[in-house]
Amino acid sequence: MQKTCETRSREHLEALHWRYATKKFDPSRQLTEKQLSGLLEAVRLSPSSYGLQPYKILVVTDPELRRQIQAASWNQSQVTEASHLLIFAHRTDFGPELIDSYLDEVAETRGTAREALAGYGEFMKSKLLGQSPEQKASWSARQAYIALGTLLSAASEFRIDVCPMEGFEPARVNQILGLDAQHLSAVLLAPVGFRSEADATRLNPKVRRSHESLFAYL
Numbered sequence: 001m002q003k004t005c006e007t008r009s010r011e012h013l014e015a016l017h018w019r020y021a022t023k024k025f026d027p028s029r030q031l032t033e034k035q036l037s038g039l040l041e042a043v044r045l046s047p048s049s050y051g052l053q054p055y056k057i058l059v060v061t062d063p064e065l066r067r068q069i070q071a072a073s074w075n076q077s078q079v080t081e082a083s084h085l086l087i088f089a090h091r092t093d094f095g096p097e098l099i100d101s102y103l104d105e106v107a108e109t110r111g112t113a114r115e116a117l118a119g120y121g122e123f124m125k126s127k128l129l130g131q132s133p134e135q136k137a138s139w140s141a142r143q144a145y146i147a148l149g150t151l152l153s154a155a156s157e158f159r160i161d162v163c164p165m166e167g168f169e170p171a172r173v174n175q176i177l178g179l180d181a182q183h184l185s186a187v188l189l190a191p192v193g194f195r196s197e198a199d200a201t202r203l204n205p206k207v208r209r210s211h212e213s214l215f216a217y218l
């Protein structure tokens with residue numbers, strides 16, 4: 001039987017109540033390939049401005065790399081104890097190739113003539129390429145945050161734990177992973193896996209601003 005919007009809404013809100021920024025992962029529990037690929041597919045499907053997805057997601061399992069990244073992440077244990085470490089790295093600079101490669105995908109996926117997309121390509125280039133390097137980097141980082149939101153939401157549905165993390169030194173992480181040379185910069189870490197029973201914070205009631213203070217009806 002088809003689920004109603006109300007049922008789906010209730011179930012998704014339950015999932016959002018279930019999730020929390022996991023402080024302690026159970027290092028003995030690993031994601032299966034299928035669980036990992038489900039999460040990555042959700043991230044791949046994340047919306048972004050113009051659809052350009054100006055970022056890359058690194059899936060780090062190498063223990064030595066993770067040890068080094070932990071040292072550059074306020075020593076937060078999630079980095080090494082979670083099943084997998086995802087790193088969202090945004091494009092620090094880009095040129096017309098970001099737009100052209102996307103339009104190649106559009107043409108192939110939708111069977112559209114590439115020439116028919118030229119006008120749209122020029123429009124995107126006129127909006128994006130005239131920005132300063134700082135503006136470009138800020139724009140691409142914001143797109144990565146949307147992808148993180150998609151990950152958090154999907155993971156809650158799958159009952160997989162995540163700790164979204166800004167608490168790290170991007171310059172050090174970039175150096176460890178050789179990201180500068182790829183015009184990428186780490187902007188978010190997301191250890192994923194399963195919560196430890198020993199994580200007392202899992203029982204903390206959620207603190208959120210009230211409906212009245214958060215929303216305005218005009």
Ligand SMILES: Cc1cc2nc3c(=O)[nH]c(=O)nc-3n(C[C@H](O)[C@H](O)[C@H](O)COP(=O)(O)O)c2cc1C
Pocket residue numbers: 019020021022023076163164165166167168206
């Ligand atoms: C962008 C972002 C960065 C965060 N950075 C960290 C972090 O470095 N370490 C950490 O333990 N929690 C981090 N958090 C978790 C937040 O503190 C947490 O989401 C917030 O307090 C709400 O609690 P909840 O997610 O458990 O409901 C971060 C969350 C977000 C969205």
